[in-house]
Amino acid sequence: MSKFTAFLDKKVSGPMARLAEQRHLLAIRDGVISALPFIIVGSFFLIIAFPPLPESWSIAQWAAEHAGEILIPYRMTMFIMSLYIAFGIGYNLAQSYKVDPLSGAQIAVASLLLTITPTALDELGFVLPMQYLGGNGLFVTIIVSIISVEIFRICKQRNITIKLPEQVPASVGRSFEALIPVSIVILLMTLITVVLGISLHEIVQNLVAPLVKAGDSLLGVLIPVFLITFFWSFGIHGVSIVGTVARPLWEVYFANNGEAAASGEALPHIAPEPLYQWFIWIGGSGATLGLVIVMLIFAKSDYLKKVGRAAAAPSIFNINEPVIFGVPIVLNPLLIIPFILTPLITATISYMATSIGFVSATFVKPPWTLPAPIGAYLATGGDWRAIILVFINMTISAFIYLPFFKIYDRKMLLMEEGEGETKVEAS
Amino acid sequence: MRVLFVCSGGMSSAIVVNALKSEAEKNGVHLTVKAIGSSEVAFELESPWDVVMVAPQIRHRFDKIKKEADEKNVPCGAIPPQAYTPLGGPVLFETLQKLVN
Numbered sequence: 251m252s253k254f255t256a257f258l259d260k261k262v263s264g265p266m267a268r269l270a271e272q273r274h275l276l277a278i279r280d281g282v283i284s285a286l287p288f289i290i291v292g293s294f295f296l297i298i299a300f301p302p303l304p305e306s307w308s309i310a311q312w313a314a315e316h317a318g319e320i321l322i323p324y325r326m327t328m329f330i331m332s333l334y335i336a337f338g339i340g341y342n343l344a345q346s347y348k349v350d351p352l353s354g355a356q357i358a359v360a361s362l363l364l365t366i367t368p369t370a371l372d373e374l375g376f377v378l379p380m381q382y383l384g385g386n387g388l389f390v391t392i393i394v395s396i397i398s399v400e401i402f403r404i405c406k407q408r409n410i411t412i413k414l415p416e417q418v419p420a421s422v423g424r425s426f427e428a429l430i431p432v433s434i435v436i437l438l439m440t441l442i443t444v445v446l447g448i449s450l451h452e453i454v455q456n457l458v459a460p461l462v463k464a465g466d467s468l469l470g471v472l473i474p475v476f477l478i479t480f481f482w483s484f485g486i487h488g489v490s491i492v493g494t495v496a497r498p499l500w501e502v503y504f505a506n507n508g509e510a511a512a513s514g515e516a517l518p519h520i521a522p523e524p525l526y527q528w529f530i531w532i533g534g535s536g537a538t539l540g541l542v543i544v545m546l547i548f549a550k551s552d553y554l555k556k557v558g559r560a561a562a563a564p565s566i567f568n569i570n571e572p573v574i575f576g577v578p579i580v581l582n583p584l585l586i587i588p589f590i591l592t593p594l595i596t597a598t599i600s601y602m603a604t605s606i607g608f609v610s611a612t613f614v615k616p617p618w619t620l621p622a623p624i625g626a627y628l629a630t631g632g633d634w635r636a637i638i639l640v641f642i643n644m645t646i647s648a649f650i651y652l653p654f655f656k657i658y659d660r661k662m663l664l665m666e667e668g669e670g671e672t673k674v675e676a677s
Numbered sequence: 678m679r680v681l682f683v684c685s686g687g688m689s690s691a692i693v694v695n696a697l698k699s700e701a702e703k704n705g706v707h708l709t710v711k712a713i714g715s716s717e718v719a720f721e722l723e724s725p726w727d728v729v730m731v732a733p734q735i736r737h738r739f740d741k742i743k744k745e746a747d748e749k750n751v752p753c754g755a756i757p758p759q760a761y762t763p764l765g766g767p768v769l770f771e772t773l774q775k776l777v778n
Contacts, residue, residue, distance in 0.1 A: 267737035280716055485758050487685045487734035560763035564692050571689035575733065576762030619688065 255484070255581060263484045270491040273346050277399075278392055279494040281339030282501060286615075288334050289504075292327030293614045295320055296511050302632020321512055328508055330383035331501065332391040336362040339395040347403040353428045357402050357435055358395035364439035365390055365450045382451045385505020388498055389454045398435040405431040465499040466521045468601050475526070475597045479536050479590045485580040488535055497523070507613035511631060517611040520604045524612035527568075528626035528636070529600035532644055534570025536589040537596055539622070540647025542573060544655050551662035567619045577658075584658050588651045595650065596643040609636045680710045680773065681721055681751075683742060684732035687714040692763055693732075693756075697773065700766030718742050722749045728776050729753040730769075733761050752776045 269275075299320040303310040313320060327334075336358045344354020366383070368376045382390070405411055411427040418426075442448050464470045474496050478488030493500075504522035511517060533539025542565045545558030554577070561572040579585045603609050610633040616625045622644070626636040680697070684690035690712035701708045713721055715738050718729070722745055729746045731739050731753065739755055746753035754776040760768035 264737070271737060271741070283716075482734075485733050486737060490685045490735070491737075556764060557762065564689075564763075569689050569692060571684075571732070571734065572692060572762045575758050575760075576764060578759065580733075580758055 255583075259484045263481055263486055267481065267486050267491050270494040274343065274396055275494050277339050277343035277346060277396070279497065280342040281335050281337075281395070282497050284338035284342070285331050285334035288327040289331055289501075290615045290617060292324045292329070292331075293504075293508060295322075295324040296508060297614055297628065297631055299324075300511065300631060302634075324508070324512065325380070328384075328505065329512070330380055331385065331505060332362060332387040333359065333383050335388065335501075336391045336395045339392065340399050343396060343399040344403065347399075347407075349403045349406045350424055350428070353424070353432075354399045354402055357398045357428070357432060360432070361394040361398040361435050361439050362387070362391050364436065364443055365394060367443065384509065385502045386455065387451055388502050388505070389458050390450045392498060393454065394439070394450070398439075401434050401438075402428070402431040405434070462499065462502060465496070466503060466519050468598065471521050471525070471597050471601050472594055475530060475593050476590065479593055482535050482574060483580065483586045483589065485575065489531075500526075504613065504615065507611055511613045517613060520601060520611055522612050524615055524625075524629035525600060525604065526597075527618055528612070528616075528622055528629050529609075529639055529643055530593050530597045531568065532596070532622040532640060532647065533565040534568050534573065535593070536570065536574070536579065537592045537643065537647040538570045538573045538579075538589070539565050540592065540644055540649075541577075541585075541588075541651040541655065543644070543648050544651050545577075548652070548656065549659055551659050551666055553662055553666065554659050566621050568622070569619070582658070584654055585651075588654045592647045592650045596646060599643060599646070600639060603639055609633055609639050678706065678708050678777070679725065679727045680708055681718075681726045681729045682710055682712040682732070683715055683718055683729060683735070684712065685714060685735050687712045687717070689734075689761075690732050693761055693765060693769065696763050696766040697769040700770040701773075704770065715742065718745055722746065722751065726751050728773065730773065730776070731755050733758040 299313055299317040301310055301313050305311070305314075337355045340358025341351045341355035343358075345351040362383075363378075365387070366379055368378050371377050381387075406427070410430055412429050414423045414426050442450065474492045477492045481488035481491055500521070500523040503519035504524070507517045507519050507522055531537065533542060542558060542561055545554055546562060549555045549558050557572070557576040561570070561576055564570070564572055574580055577585060579589050600609075604611050610630040612629040614629050614631055616628040618625070620628070622640045623637045626640045627634065630636040682690040682694055682697075694710045694712050698708050698710055711721070715735055722729075726749075729742065729751055731742050733756055736755060743753045754772060757768060757772060759765065760772060
């Protein structure tokens with residue numbers, strides 16, 4: 251390792267990686283991730299409701315007539331993702347403090363629900379507005395989930411709880427132990443929302459508005475793209491670190507796009523996570539599928555031929571650790587250059603293509619291990635031009651990697667030939 | 678021998694698992710290897726495992742995972758970066774043997 255890379259690893263990437271391991275950030279990350287299956291499955295009902303088929307087809311007509319009903323599973327999952335996320339954050343944060351996770355999850359849900367106000371409708375009884383249970387409520391969800399679990403665990407750790415005699419069954423005892431913290435949380439949230447009439451959602455939305463706007467700009471896309479490959483250059487899982495901070499924003503964009511798609515409006519955001527996943531990280535962070543193609547076609551050294559073959563199949567499914575550690579790209583200055591450069595360029599192209607309307611923005615979340623053309627097609631709700639963009643980006647990636655790869659391959663070949671000679675001499 | 682392989686999401690390690698297994702078979706050792714994500718470690722360690730191996734890309738989480746393994750008296754070590762590929766079988770097996778002995 252050169253002095254410079256050693257310095258970067260020790261002073262920059264190392265500390266940043268440890269920062270992402272901070273307790274609350276981890277709880278947010280795991281909480282959001284725990285809701286992903288519901289978000290993924292829910293988002294697919296958006297494609298079913300608006301199938302990418304000619305309008306004259308009878309299936310398309312049937313879907314158009316029944317869109318409201320088809321979207322009900324979406325409305326009960328992705329549309330109210332914050333409810334699931336509150337549960338996940340509460341559970342994970344409580345678990346990290348080694349206090350009862352189920353109580354933590356329930357307290358977080360209660361505090362989120364107490365930020366909105368039910369209304370009585372004559373024919374329906376009480377009705378809960380869902381507007382702030384989706385992406386719009388995500389930031390408040392994060393804040394109140396953390397505060398309420400903090401109250402819970404402080405009460406627990408300082409023994410501010412009602413203790414029952416030992417003869418009482420454990421499950422009964424546990425529910426009594428949560429009584430005091432639950433009262434504190436509920437009184438606090440009631441005070442804010444009902445007594446003072448404050449809408450936390452409106453306040454927080456105004457506060458984060460500049461951030462939401464910035465993350466959806468070209469620079470807001472390029473910064474995480476750069477940081478992710480920067481971390482990987484030292485062999486640290488970039489997405490798991492950068493995503494910890496950026497994922498809440500990505501989910502807000504994704505939720506808002508989904509809501510717009512469900513109500514037939516123009517999609518407001520360019521940069522939900524599927525933009526990164528399907529157009530930028532083709533083959534994995536660093537858009538390494540291009541490198542694998544180059545390796546398969548041009549490799550002359552035995553070693554890189556072998557790596558290319560071994561890495562090909564995983565790369566199609568966007569798993570590129572075999573490339574990153576096999577080639578390797580880690581701490582290899584020659585290949586780190588295209589590894590960082592390529593996704594910056596494909597990100598710029600994809601961002602532009604989306605903003606001028608060459609491809610639809612994304613509002614569906616296919617599982618990340620699908621091959622990129624299929625994933626991109628589904629993520630855009632069935633826009634065939636997305637497939638073209640994927641192939642354009644793959645080609646660009648291959649051409650950027652090519653010259654750097656050739657130099658590296660020649661170096662490997664010389665080393666292999668050198669080894670052969672020494673072996674001959676030795677025998 | 679029962680080996681727990683930990684990476685970020687349990688995907689990439691699944692690829693490396695086969696490299697380790699076939700190298701072990703060559704040496705006449707039968708392995709049960711399970712690839713998991715780092716958030717599943719605590720849960721998995723409730724079952725008996727002989728050794729935990731941690732992928733290089735989550736080395737910033739290594740100390741935490743090691744602590745959890747230490748609590749259960751299961752040896753735990755990092756996988757060397759150059760071994761974390763489908764071609765890394767020999768180094769993986771060597772690392773495993775050092776950990777167990």
